[in-house]
Structures are given as C-alpha cells and as structure tokens.
Amino acid sequence: MDYESYLNQGIIRLLETVEKEKYILFHKTAYEDDIKVAEMLLTSSFRWAIIAGYYAMHDITKLYLAKHHNLKISEKGVHLAAVVALRYVLSDNEQKKKVLLLLAEAKKTYDIFSTPLKEKVIPAILNKGKEEREKTQYYSEEKINLEKSLEFQEKIVRPYVDIMKKMIGNDK
Numbered sequence: 001m002d003y004e005s006y007l008n009q010g011i012i013r014l015l016e017t018v019e020k021e022k023y024i025l026f027h028k029t030a031y032e033d034d035i036k037v038a039e040m041l042l043t044s045s046f047r048w049a050i051i052a053g054y055y056a057m058h059d060i061t062k063l064y065l066a067k068h069h070n071l072k073i074s075e076k077g078v079h080l081a082a083v084v085a086l087r088y089v090l091s092d093n094e095q096k097k098k099v100l101l102l103l104a105e106a107k108k109t110y111d112i113f114s115t116p117l118k119e120k121v122i123p124a125i126l127n128k129g130k131e132e133r134e135k136t137q138y139y140s141e142e143k144i145n146l147e148k149s150l151e152f153q154e155k156i157v158r159p160y161v162d163i164m165k166k167m168i169g170n171d172k
Helices: 004-010 017-040 046-069 078-089 093-106 117-136 146-168
Strands: 012-014 071-073
Touching: 004 078, 012 078, 017 046, 017 078, 017 146, 046 071, 046 078, 046 117, 046 146, 071 078, 078 117, 093 117, 093 146, 117 146
Parallel strands: none
Antiparallel strands: 012 071
C-alpha cells in the first residue's frame, strides 16, 4: 500500500492536539526503554535483544513522525505504515536536505550510511530492522547468537537511532 491508502484507511492519520503531548511522551519513553532493554539482553537473550532493538527503531520513528509531522500511526499494519510514512515525509525537499546533511556526517561513524540510496536509506534501514525482527520473533531456522545480535545492534539499531535522534532535535 502507498501513503494515501494508509491515510484513507485511518492507519496513518493526523495527531489530535489533545493527544499529541501524551503520544510523543509515550514514544520517547518507549524507544528509550527499548534501547536499554536491547542492550541488557545482548548477553542473556540474543533473540529478544534483536526484537527490542527493532522496537526502539519503530518507536523513535513514530516519535519523529508525531513531533515533526503531526502523524499518528496505529491499527493493523503499523510497522509497514511507519516505513511508508517515513519514506513519504523524507521525500519533502526540506526534510531531504536535513537528512542528507546528517547522512554525510553519519558516514564517518557508520558504514551503513555509505550507500548510493541517499535519503532513501533511512526508511530502508527501518524496513530491514522490521524484517529481521519478524524473522527473529516468529520463525527462522537461522541460529540467533551473540554475534548476530551484536551486529544487528551495531549496524542497524544504533546508526538508525542516532540519525533519528538528530532528525528529532536536541530534546530527543
């Protein structure tokens, strides 16, 4: 589905003024908790470290979309809807300029941002996180070990969260 389809179904919608502050606070707290839990689980539950890491990505995305674009995402299909909404808002020229500057800076720290995809890399990383979480959470014959869990945290979660924190601004 595309952005308009999600809007028409009410999965993506404008955030009501009366709800905005609580919604933003919830997602700020959720992503911060998820990141802490993911790091704590790295040595005890590799599978759940990946799941919690992805949820940090998902929640910070919803925080960004709410705070800067007044969007709320809920109902069925929320995970893919977040990817679609992020792709949509980053196609705006002003947002594109901002993210391209941040990506140029982030390339110095994270290999994942050294890609020809430009601003499209941000939604692609979120989608990759979603796919990894689904494989890990529901069914996969792939063995989840410390190496895979650490790689996911270091190459997917941390770079994504760092960029999104900068997109959100100083107050996280």
